[in-house]
Amino acid sequence: MAGTQSLLQWVASELKAYSITVTNFGSCFQDGRAFCALTELAAGADAFNYAGMSFDDPVRSMSNAFATADMELDIPQLLVPEAVVKAPDPHSIMTYVSYFRAHLASKRAAERTAKIEAANAALAAEDE
Numbered sequence: 771m772a773g774t775q776s777l778l779q780w781v782a783s784e785l786k787a788y789s790i791t792v793t794n795f796g797s798c799f800q801d802g803r804a805f806c807a808l809t810e811l812a813a814g815a816d817a818f819n820y821a822g823m824s825f826d827d828p829v830r831s832m833s834n835a836f837a838t839a840d841m842e843l844d845i846p847q848l849l850v851p852e853a854v855v856k857a858p859d860p861h862s863i864m865t866y867v868s869y870f871r872a873h874l875a876s877k878r879a880a881e882r883t884a885k886i887e888a889a890n891a892a893l894a895a896e897d898e
Contacts, residue, residue, distance in 0.1 A: 777864055777868060784811060785804060794860065795863040796859075796860050802832040805835040805866075809836075812870050817838060818835065818838045828855050843870075
């Protein structure tokens with residue numbers, strides 16, 4: 771249960787900037803907004819524009835998010851949008867969300883490494 775709570779806290783924290791409240795891995799994902807926000811967060815607004823989305827059709831919104839995550843992030847389409855809307859499976863959603871957490875952790879580590887390398891290069895250039 772600790773892993774579930776940890777993942778839930780992570781996704782809730784990540785999606786605060788989108789004004790999305792996530793308290794469970796079921797109904798909180800049915801409208802597609804959380805998936806769309808995660809996709810933009812991981813892929814960037816150039817690849818997936820959350821603000822430009824219309825959420826009138828959750829199936830369409832999720833389909834777009836899942837396809838972008840698959841193409842841009844290599845996150846497999848594990849979920850069927852119609853099934854998530856009708857009867858979300860918390861375990862499947864947790865599995866899918868965990869791919870985003872892993873992707874973002876890797877992306878952020880690479881960004882930190884790049885900053886450190888740039889700072890080291892700048893220091894080396896000053897020493898010359």
